[in-house]
Amino acid sequence: MSRQDTITLGHGSGGTLTHELLDRYIFGPLSNPHLDRQHDGAVLDLRGPLAFTTDSFVVQPLFFPGGDIGSLAVHGTVNDIAMCGAYPKYLSLSLILEEGLLLTDLERILQSIQKACLEAGVQIVTGDTKVVEKGSGDGIFINTTGIGTMHPKAHIGVERIKEGDAILVSGTLANHGITIMSQREGLSFASPIESDSRAVHEPVLALLDELGDAVKLLRDPTRGGVGTVLNEIAQQSKLGVQLDAESIPVAPTVNGACEMLGLDPLLVANEGLFIGVIDQSVKEKAIDLLKRFPASAAVTFIGQMVASHPGQVVSHNAMGGKRVVPMLPGEQLPRIC
Amino acid sequence: MKYLDEFRDPVLAKKLLDQIHATVTQRWMIMEVCGGQTHSLVKNGILDLLPEEVVMVHGPGCPVCVTPMNLIDQAVQLSLREGVTVCSFGDMVRVPGKEMSLLEAKAQGGSLKMVYSPLDAVQYAAQDAFEGVVFFAVGFETTAPANALAVLQAEKQGLTNFSLLVSHVLVPPAMQAILDDPFNNINAFLAAGHVCTVMGFRAYYPIAQQYETPIVVTGFEPVDLLQGIARAVTMLESKDYTVENQYARVVLEDGNRAAQDTIFSVFEVGDREWRGIGTIPESGYVLKETYRSFDAVEKFGLLNRDTDTQNGCIAGAIMKGQQKPKDCPHFGKGCTPVNPMGAPMVSSEGACAAYYNYAQPTVV
Structure with missing residues (x-):
């Protein structure tokens, strides 16, 4: 050279x-x-x-x-x-x-x-x-x-969030973080994992065109993942976030990698995902609209804002079990066994 | 995912919970030995769904938690030494030593590499011209075969720059030490499924009989754990002091013979110090005489200082099941996953981290 x-x-x-x-x-x-x-x-x-x-x-x-x-x-x-x-x-x-x-x-x-x-x-x-x-x-x-x-109709602010507002994510979680980690550590998986790095402004602006100020908050959960951003939302809004554990979308390969490495997909980085907090009355409309865009085709509702447990994110599973979802403490470290 | 999703089935889980509620007539203390089981119980909110008579006690099965502080200090010392790189699993790097953790040593210029397998460390040693690549060989019987294999590979490749800093511990002696403790209050064990995958469960028969303590070899998913608890409660109620295998899809009675042969070609049983518990005779693996050249302690003349001061951390009592994380005055205050005072707050399998990370909501 x-x-x-x-x-x-x-x-x-x-x-x-x-x-x-x-x-x-x-x-x-x-x-x-x-x-x-x-x-x-x-x-x-x-x-x-x-x-x-x-x-x-x-x-x-x-x-x-x-x-x-x-x-x-x-x-x-x-x-x-x-x-x-x-x-x-x-x-x-x-x-x-x-x-x-x-x-x-x-x-x-x-x-x-x-x-x-x-x-x-x-x-x-x-x-x-x-x-x-x-x-x-x-x-x-x-x-x-x-x-x-x-956007003329945008009125984004955590202070506008109310009890009952619905929380959506625009796609599957943890793709970017797991891709980077597997590249860095030389891990390979049966089916390839790709970063979700992409621009999401198109579906976001369309959502604002259609729903205006019913869109209360938009956040992109990069470092720290969805769990960390939801904790920020809970703390700033002084409300609780209630998650439905089974509805959180994670691609099977990514989920497998997280299981293997002992990582929580809620705390892994994303680069082409957004979280929306919207008025519950426009829930279905938002889903129908976002599904039309490739960048948000896998949009899913994952939970809602609640008055109980203010400042905390609590995940509910179908068994009836509950757990608090923490903010990411430092770096996610892969486990021993 | 196959073999996982079935064991997360909420309908089945509810049935098992009903069964446990219907069977129990008195208070039983059941210890889940492995930290992975603790995390699953807490993460899935199972502790709150059990009848109040069934008290789950969290066992010592977190390799990071039981590694004595002087071993961390030795690893830190090595990472700061010119020409030496310490390779470690991710869990270990944040555990505080006397002065610093491995991660803090790295920030001060220490050479640290996080690996996913000890064989990665061997590969690193083969590529690299450094005088020393030391793998921090921590863990129970589960990680021992791969660590033994790493030594065999290094030997085969003629690598003289590879060594192990060994802190291998064994489950059955720890269970016995817990049962022998005058303050013991454990009535039954859920044995650690992955340890039994390697070692089988014959060693548990005499323990169950001698201490009149049922033992159920148990997996890690919600349905596994609930099946294990349901079995343990039924056995306790009927005074059936035997061993059962809930995790039969993975565990054989004799374990994995090939893995055991690999372990015993490199290691032999020896005394080990457990953090917070003290030295338990014949409770760990040490390198056999023929493989001592792979022992980092001897190779680098490391000092074995007694540094296991407790700084107010009650890890020992927690790992013997005598206290819960929330009994500790430092829990969530002076001690958090970001600023841990002891190992159980760091590891993904530590009881304190489980309670902290997956705590129950404070409802207003």
Whole structure:
């Protein structure tokens, strides 16, 4: 491998090598009128209340079944904007590259970013690239910041949640976390598991079009999983969350992996899932609508908000047994036997 | 999933609960030996569905919980040593040692690798030029065959940089120690299904007879546990002090002979210290003389300091079934899964973690 095949400190110097790198790998694939100006920042014409969010991505491995760090960086921020009840519009893109990163890998990641942006209808309008010494990074770190315009009917807020509100998840749980863990640890399963990394703004915006302020809260349960987010909802709303254990959707292979590793799917990370808290009167309507979108075809109601046990998430099973679902304490650790 | 879903059938579970309610006439203390069983009981809310006469007591069957603190300290010491990598199952890495856990040692530059199988550690040793790859060989009879196999593989590959930090413990001597305790209050045992998968259950016949304590080899799903409890209650009510096998779909009376042969080609029975309980004679495995070159304690000249101070943690009493996690003044206050004071709060099989993670709702 020659030096030209990898990122070197020179690529971060700001000089010729930097320009070559940006032109070939970044401005090329991501071209749009805002970015093409190559100015220090972007000037945007946006009206009304805006949603604004930022997220950093440090996933290892960089490439995994169902996505890579590039697509994840777009989906993560697009979804955060969607959770505010907004139309995702523009993203910034900051790359921290580690000396020695293969240029072919960088190219693949940027192509993936471009594809994800195109699919989600967003543009990268400004950004930054830095190079750190070998050993100071992990190949590549990405930060994306996003901005979007609020949906006129959106009225999202935990304070609007009431007893009896229904809780839905848009798909099956734990796919992303189990994919990453199995890649990292070299575990293989009979049928392949893929990350659920995807943008979910389309079904979310359609839900707002149709149901407006009957949608009380939207959250994407990434790190910490659905269980952690539900605990946050219970604590912030000062109500209880009552789950129906049997209705929680988990794909059979993912469930098998969780059983084997001793992990609770409720506490494993997702990247293309959202939780909705909605007025119970529009429950059926919401399901019918969300089922029409590929990103939420497996939507399921998993429980409701209750006045008893405020601040706690309690799962009920068909046997009549109950248990409190905790927040994820630290890291989920695989068990011995 | 096949062999799991049938044993989670709520209709069957309710029938068994009715049967237990109908059979019991007096108070019985039944110990489930394995931490996996404890977690399933708590996670499925079964404890609250049982009649109040049936008191489930949580046993010592959590390998992480019974590993003495000085072993953790030795592992920490090794991970911080230049050129040495400690490979461990995930459960062990958060257990507090005297000064720090393995995870905290890693944050200070210690070399730690979490593995899913001891054979991964052997593979790592084969690839790697470090002077030492140490596998933290913790567990009951269940993990012993794979750990023995790891030594045999390393020997076959001529690896001189692989060794084990052994803390293997055995179930039957622990059950006997519990029954011999003057404060013992256990009337029956649900024996640990997976341990019996390897070892069989012949060793339990004399225990059941001598101590007049029925033993039911039991699985881990709700229906398994309820069947085990129903059998134990029936046996207690009829003074039937024998051994029954509820987990027959997995466990044979003689266990897995090939696995046992593998264990005894590498290990022999020896004395072991149990965290919170003390030393129990002939209660664990140690490497045989011929495999001592794979013993990390000897290889690295580790100090065996007596560091098992209890810092107010009542792990010993909990593991002997004499106290419940909620009896501990630190439970949920000074001691949580994020900041554990003792191992039972860390492990996915520890009784305190089960009570903390799957606690019952506080209804207003």
